[in-house]
Amino acid sequence: MSATRPDMAALWPFVADRPPAEVVTPASRAEAAGEVSRALRHGLSIVPVGAGMRLAEANLMRGVEWLAIDMTGMNRVLAYSPDDMTVVVEPGVTAGALQSALAEAGQFAALGLGSRPSETVGGLVAANAQGRRQCAYGLPRDQLLGFRAALSNGEEVRFGGCTVKNVAGYDMGKLFCGSHGTLGLITELTLRARPLPPVCSTLSPAAPSLADAVAAGMALHLARLLPTCLAATHGVGTALTVEFSGGSDTVAWQIEQARRVAAGCGMQAEAATPPEVEPSPPAIPGPGVAWLRAATVPTALEGLCRSLEPCLSRAAAHVAVGVLEAEVTLREPLDDIERRLFAAGCRHLRWTRLPQSERATRDAWRVPAAQLPLMRAVKAALDPACAFGPGRFAGRI
Amino acid sequence: MLRADQVLTDPVEMLAYECDAYTIHKGRPDVVVHPESTEQCAAVVRLCARMGVPFTPRGTGTGLSGGATPLCGGVVISIMRMNRVLSVSPADLRLRAQAGCINSTITRAAAPYGLHYAPDPSSQTACTVGGNVAENASGPHTLKYGVTANHVSGLTVALPDGSVVELGSDADEPCGYDLVGLCVGSEGTLGIVTEVTVRLTPNPRQVRTLLAVFGSVDDASRTVSRIIALGIVPCALEMMDSIIINALEDAFAMGFPRDAQALLLVELDGLGPGLDAETAAVRDLCSEHNARSVSAAASEEERARLWFARKQGVGVLGRVAPNKVTQDGLIPRSRLPEVLARIRAIAERHSVRLCNIFHAGDGNLHPCVIFDERDPDELRRVLAANEEILRLCVEVGGSITGEHGVGVEKRDAMPLMFSEADLAAMRRVKAAFDPAGLCNPGKIVPEPSAEAVPA
Numbered sequence: 001m002s003a004t005r006p007d008m009a010a011l012w013p014f015v016a017d018r019p020p021a022e023v024v025t026p027a028s029r030a031e032a033a034g035e036v037s038r039a040l041r042h043g044l045s046i047v048p049v050g051a052g053m054r055l056a057e058a059n060l061m062r063g064v065e066w067l068a069i070d071m072t073g074m075n076r077v078l079a080y081s082p083d084d085m086t087v088v089v090e091p092g093v094t095a096g097a098l099q100s101a102l103a104e105a106g107q108f109a110a111l112g113l114g115s116r117p118s119e120t121v122g123g124l125v126a127a128n129a130q131g132r133r134q135c136a137y138g139l140p141r142d143q144l145l146g147f148r149a150a151l152s153n154g155e156e157v158r159f160g161g162c163t164v165k166n167v168a169g170y171d172m173g174k175l176f177c178g179s180h181g182t183l184g185l186i187t188e189l190t191l192r193a194r195p196l197p198p199v200c201s202t203l204s205p206a207a208p209s210l211a212d213a214v215a216a217g218m219a220l221h222l223a224r225l226l227p228t229c230l231a232a233t234h235g236v237g238t239a240l241t242v243e244f245s246g247g248s249d250t251v252a253w254q255i256e257q258a259r260r261v262a263a264g265c266g267m268q269a270e271a272a273t274p275p276e277v278e279p280s281p282p283a284i285p286g287p288g289v290a291w292l293r294a295a296t297v298p299t300a301l302e303g304l305c306r307s308l309e310p311c312l313s314r315a316a317a318h319v320a321v322g323v324l325e326a327e328v329t330l331r332e333p334l335d336d337i338e339r340r341l342f343a344a345g346c347r348h349l350r351w352t353r354l355p356q357s358e359r360a361t362r363d364a365w366r367v368p369a370a371q372l373p374l375m376r377a378v379k380a381a382l383d384p385a386c387a388f389g390p391g392r393f394a395g396r397i
Numbered sequence: 398m399l400r401a402d403q404v405l406t407d408p409v410e411m412l413a414y415e416c417d418a419y420t421i422h423k424g425r426p427d428v429v430v431h432p433e434s435t436e437q438c439a440a441v442v443r444l445c446a447r448m449g450v451p452f453t454p455r456g457t458g459t460g461l462s463g464g465a466t467p468l469c470g471g472v473v474i475s476i477m478r479m480n481r482v483l484s485v486s487p488a489d490l491r492l493r494a495q496a497g498c499i500n501s502t503i504t505r506a507a508a509p510y511g512l513h514y515a516p517d518p519s520s521q522t523a524c525t526v527g528g529n530v531a532e533n534a535s536g537p538h539t540l541k542y543g544v545t546a547n548h549v550s551g552l553t554v555a556l557p558d559g560s561v562v563e564l565g566s567d568a569d570e571p572c573g574y575d576l577v578g579l580c581v582g583s584e585g586t587l588g589i590v591t592e593v594t595v596r597l598t599p600n601p602r603q604v605r606t607l608l609a610v611f612g613s614v615d616d617a618s619r620t621v622s623r624i625i626a627l628g629i630v631p632c633a634l635e636m637m638d639s640i641i642i643n644a645l646e647d648a649f650a651m652g653f654p655r656d657a658q659a660l661l662l663v664e665l666d667g668l669g670p671g672l673d674a675e676t677a678a679v680r681d682l683c684s685e686h687n688a689r690s691v692s693a694a695a696s697e698e699e700r701a702r703l704w705f706a707r708k709q710g711v712g713v714l715g716r717v718a719p720n721k722v723t724q725d726g727l728i729p730r731s732r733l734p735e736v737l738a739r740i741r742a743i744a745e746r747h748s749v750r751l752c753n754i755f756h757a758g759d760g761n762l763h764p765c766v767i768f769d770e771r772d773p774d775e776l777r778r779v780l781a782a783n784e785e786i787l788r789l790c791v792e793v794g795g796s797i798t799g800e801h802g803v804g805v806e807k808r809d810a811m812p813l814m815f816s817e818a819d820l821a822a823m824r825r826v827k828a829a830f831d832p833a834g835l836c837n838p839g840k841i842v843p844e845p846s847a848e849a850v851p852a
Contacts, residue, residue, distance in 0.1 A: 008440060083626045084760075106628060127569070139570055141578060142547055156817035163727040163757045165544060165799040167533045167582050168814055169841060170823050174546070174578025195628025222488060224511070224599040226668060249670035295568035296490040320491070321569040342814035348572035358795070367573040370562050375574045377829035382822060394573040 008049065008068070010284055013356065014056035015047055015392075021065045023049075025073040026183050028229030029187045032074065036185055040385055041069040042154060048181040050123030053116060057127060057352045058180040058392040060322065060359045061382050069185060071122050078188065083324040085193040086145060086162050091122025091186050092342030098191075105292040107193040114233075115391060122186050131278040132229040135193075135320035141177040146190035149183070152385035153253040156352040162190055175378060175380045182393040196336030197245035200228070203258050204241045204274035205267035210234040210315055214302040216265035217319030221298055225254045232305070239388070240267060279314045279327065281353045288296045288330055289313065291353035292337075296322045300345030307344040311337065325352075334358060338366065367393030372397070398440045401479075407428040414473045417460040421722070424474040424807045426453070426468050433478045435553055435561055435591040442589060442836075443559025445472055451835045454585040456497065456528030457678040461521040461723055462804030464531060464584045467837035474589060476527050482506045483592065491550070491567045496527025496590045496688030503595065512597040517544035518800070519708040527590045532802040533582030537633040537707065540758040541666075542598060544800070546581040551594035554580060557587075557831040567594050579826070584802050586837045587830040601632070601666035605676040606694040608703060609661040609683040610654055614638060614753070616733040617659035620686040621757040624663070624679060625730050631679070633664040635707050640767075641754045644713045652704050657689070661757070662707055683789075711765060715750065718767035722783060724805075726790030727799035730760040739789055740764055747782040749775070754818045759800035760791070788813060803841045811843055821845070 012019045021044055039046050049055065074090035077098065081087075082105035089098060089221040095112025099120055102108050112124050114131035123129075125140045125147075137143070146160025159172040176183055199280040207213035213232030217240050220230060229243035241263065260270065281291040296304055301322050305315070308326060315326035328337060334351070340381040341349060349366040351358075365376070372395040379397050380386070391397070404429050405411055415423040428452075445452040451471035458465055467473050476497035483493040487510035494503055500521040503514040517536035518524055523536070530552065535544040551565035565577035580587055611617040619634055624634065637645075637660045641654045653660060663679055665672060676693070683691045694700035712791040714721050722753055728736050731848075737753065740762070744751035756762040764786055768779045787797045791813045811820060824840045826835070 010693075025801075079729060081729065083622065084729040085625070086729070099730035128575075138547060141571075141575060142543070151818075151822065156820075157819045157822050158816070159819060161727075161796050161814070162729055162794045163796050163799070165539070165761055166796040167800055167802055168796045168798050169803065169811065169819075170826055171533070171578055171582050172579075172822070172826070174575040175826075177578075178573075178575055183574075195630065218488070227764060245468070247671035247674070249669055249674070250672075253668065253670040264413055294567075295570050295572065297486065297491065297567050299486070301489050317816070323569065339811065346567035347566040365573055368563065371564060371573060371576060374556075374562065374564075374576055377580070378574050378576070378826065381829040384449075384825070390697065 003201045008052055009086065010020050011055055014284060014359070016061040016066055017063065020068040023068040023070055025070040027073045029038070032069065032185055032187045033156050035067065036150040036152070037154050040154065040387055044251055045390055046185065046387050048122070048126065048185050050120030051094070051118050053119055053237065053394055054127045054129065056122055056283065056285055057364065059364050059396055061389055061391050062356050064390060071120060078247035082107060084162065086190060087193050088162070088190045089121055089186065091189055092120050094123060095119050095124060102193050103196060106196050107276050109143060109191050111143050115276065115280055116117055121189060123247070123278050125177055125186065125189060126179060126181050132231050132316070133208050134323065135230055136228040136309055136354065139177070141174055142305045142366065143192050144173045144177055144189060145192055147173055147176060147186055148188040150185040152184065152383045152387040160190065164192060166383050175382070178387065180393060181308065182379065182389040182397065184388060193307055199248045199251045200243060201251050201255050201260070202241060202244040203245045203255055204239045204271045205262045206233065207240055207267055208319060210305045210312065211302050211309070213240040214305050214317050214319055216262055217265050218297035218298060219265050220258055220261050221320050225257055226321065229277060230319045232279050232319060233275040234312060234315045235279060236273065237271055237275055239274040240276050241274055275314070277316055279316055279325065281327070285353040285355055285357050289327055290329050290330055290334065290351055290355065293350045293352050294324045294341055294346045296345050296347050303344040304341060304346055307340040308337070308354045330355070363394065363396060367394045399430055399432065399437060400682045402716065403431045403433070414455065414467070417458040417463060417465040418459050419463040419804065419806050422463050422466055424468040425470055426467045427470050428810050429473045429475060431475050435555065438474060438589055438591050439559050439561050441472065442555045442557065446557060446559050448834065449833070449835065451838050453837045454531070454589045456525035457523050458501055459524040460528060460532060460804065461725070461801040462798070462806040464802050464804040464840060467804055468805060476525060476591070477801040485510065487512060489567065491594055492597055493592060493594045494526055495592055496530070496799060497525045499591065500526055502530060507597045511600050513600055513640055515539065515548055515596055516545045519711060526593050528567050530590050530593055531585045532579050532800065535688065535800045537635050537756060540634055540756065541630055541632040542651045546578060547578060548596045549581055549593060550596060552577055552580055553592035554588040554590050557836040563843060565594070567799065570598045574601070582841050583684045584804060584837065586827055586840050588836060603669045603672050604664060604666045604700065605672060606703060607663045607676065607679060607691055609688040610657045611659040611661065611688055611802060612657065614659045614737055615734055616687045617661050618737050618757065620661060620683055620688070621732050622731055623682050624685065625758065629675060629678060631663050631758060632666045633662065635662040636753065636755055636757040637707065637710055638753040640717065640752035641710045644717050645706050645710060648713045649709070650708065662703055713754070714765055714767055720770045721765050721767045722779060723766045724762065724783060724786055725798045725801035726762045726786060726794035726795060728760045728762060728790050728793050733757065733760060733795045736789065736793055740786055743782050743785045743789070747778045749778050749782045759793065805840060808841060808843050817846065
């Protein structure tokens with residue numbers, strides 16, 4: 001096993017039912033493709049690994065020998081054109097390093113803006129993970145302009161490009177975003193950059209409950225301001241966090257408007273210490289708790305929060321996009337929690353952290369069954385050897 | 398399954414279905430059908446699948462790359478009569494419509510709530526949202542607001558075996574593989590989209606629209622590059638050259654100066670505070686780059702008139718020559734001045750008449766070559782110039798198509814951008830949805846080259 005990633009050893013039980021046969025750390029595209037070929041020759045399955053913080057989000061892989069390909073050795077910014085607002089990176093570059101490189105030219109990329117700058121860009125894309133600013137910038141799927149990947153047929157492919165629009169051929173990037181490394185090994189990414197807003201200002205009025213904070217958030221959503229974050233948060237306390245970014249005039253004006261709307265909802269006093277807007281699930285799931293990400297529409301979010309009130313310990317409800325991220329204390333069966341969520345209008349659900357006792361039997365995704373045959377066909381088309389994380393994806397694909 | 402009035406078999410009536418707005422390639426359908434529901438559409442597809450007959454979905458035929466051309470004959474499935482808005486949820490910023498609903502009908506349905514549908518192709522009063530999904534359509538305002546893929550969250554699709562599947566939902570993010578993201582832009586080759594859930598966008602509170610007049614294309618394109626480089630994000634940034642300006646003057650007497658070499662239409666929007674300062678910055682940039690004049694639309698009517706001119710700019714070329722081919726190359730925005738100069742040189746070398754009207758802000762060029770197809774020598778020169786322009790776009794790191802799609806027009810140019818391995822992966826994805834290859838055959842991905850086919 002590689003001596004470079006001793007931090008990973010504790011994570012392997014959450015990836016597979018056995019440790020990897022080997023951990024390799026390629027330093028280039030050619031080396032990465034070579035490792036994929038070698039794994040295929042030896043009949044090994046493959047799991048790409050970045051910072052490791054989201055490895056426990058996908059299902060447990062069982063019954064296969066596997067190779068961990070640690071992408072943190074491929075961590076360079078390869079090309080950056082501030083005038084075109086595009087940047088080409090290796091997947092192991094950390095979000096923090098990427099943002100630092102772009103900030104020098106007064107720009108940023110709208111991914112990995114949260115509290116964990118050590119996450120890799122490849123990992124964020126593989127998880128299609130976005131934090132509090134999803135309402136303003138969308139998901140990593142909306143930032144990815146092009147990519148290269150090594151596939152299990154031994155070929156390297158490249159899709160998309162360096163332009164901000166492109167409709168040449170199927171949009172394979174959409175499939176790879178959120179695929180958790182189960183379609184191929186991403187070896188290069190081209191991302192959209194944006195101008196850094198000159199001012200960013202936040203308002204965090206305290207709220208009596210998460211549902212009340214969501215209701216106030218809805219009032220702000222309907223006021224049609226342009227927040228870069230609109231999250232009801234619950235933890236040590238409860239608050240509504242509203243963030244505006246842009247020119248100083250427009251930010252100051254919006255803060256004033258938001259203050260009025262919040263006051264109209266009876267929320268005037270700033271929270272002394274607002275809870276985290278992006279509560280971070282631990283890399284390694286703890287016992288007795290689970291983390292979920294539930295998607296619905298904004299008008300159903302308050303109901304979702306109320307349905308979970310008895311078991312919520314930490315939560316961020318992103319009002320404008322209808323997403324609830326929450327830590328729940330498991331005092332009742334997970335099936336009961338799921339039933340309540342779907343009865344309250346949840347459209348789909350992912351368990352992003354489950355206790356190990358649940359991971360052997362439970363699919364982390366709740367995807368409509370009718371979509372699974374197509375997803376299996378897509379997996380077979382892009383990963384014909386079924387080498388990339390078999391069983392780790394939705395429906396144990 | 399269908400009433401008699403939903404089926405066309407008369408060869409004369411079917412003439413209009415032989416191609417879309419890309420007229421160089423045509424195909425004769427054996428029958429044209431007009432389903433009115435998802436169920437009827439799926440029933441037709443099931444019949445085609447059972448009988449091994451190819452089928453081609455079609456909206457209103459405004460596509461510019463031959464996506465709706467029935468290359469292999471068979472059944473053309475027109476979605477024109479599936480044109481209803483099904484529901485509007487203003488608080489959730491969602492609208493659900495049948496796929497044949499016209500783009501601008503969606504915005505009209507959203508208007509009472511102060512909302513609109515952001516993708517706004519020039520054909521928006523005629524094109525269908527299903528066609529927009531097929532082509533991942535965009536328009537001038539997608540510079541700020543994004544393309545169709547950013548505004549669609551759910552689809553109902555009749556798959557090529559005739560089964561019906563719901564992909565995505567009205568929620569904001571996908572779950573599992575993003576099949577909605579894959580289907581958007583797949584040009585009707587993976588199935589027939591019958592219903593669409595779109596995101597609605599709040600109308601901007603304030604808008605400023607500027608018209609800058611330039612004495613040279615170079616100055617105008619340098620202004621565009623500078624606006625983008627300074628981090629100003631207009632909601633639209635459009636350029637028109639002198640041939641377009643004069644054609645518009647001939648047709649509509651817009652009042653544009655006939656001796657201008659380029660017009661820039663710049664629109665900025667926002668909540669209000671700070672917008673005037675940003676508009677002033679754009680004005681200054683135009684002046685610094687030798688704009689002869691910069692004027693602001695003084696009223697909504699004046700703004701609408703400017704946009705009318707922009708959206709009629711391609712259609713009006715019909716007055717200049719009997720035929721036109723509109724290219725759709727995409728380039729990195731910083732290369733705009735250089736690429737426009739090289740495109741001019743290509744046109745001169747091939748002795749073809751070429752004009753430019755395009756989305757300058759995102760580097761999406763629409764060089765229009767105007768010609769008379771009855772002159773075979775001119776047609777040959779037009780096709781040669783076209784190919785050279787496509788090669789140029791790829792050479793500078795761009796794409797052969799930014800919003801019109803590959804269709805049949807650019808299918809054989811795909812190897813300019815993609816390796817055989819890339820194309821083979823696309824073929825496998827197509828086969829995952831359509832193993833029999835009956836759904837809109839002959840589009841997007843060329844057949845494997847002879848040397849790539851294993852012996």
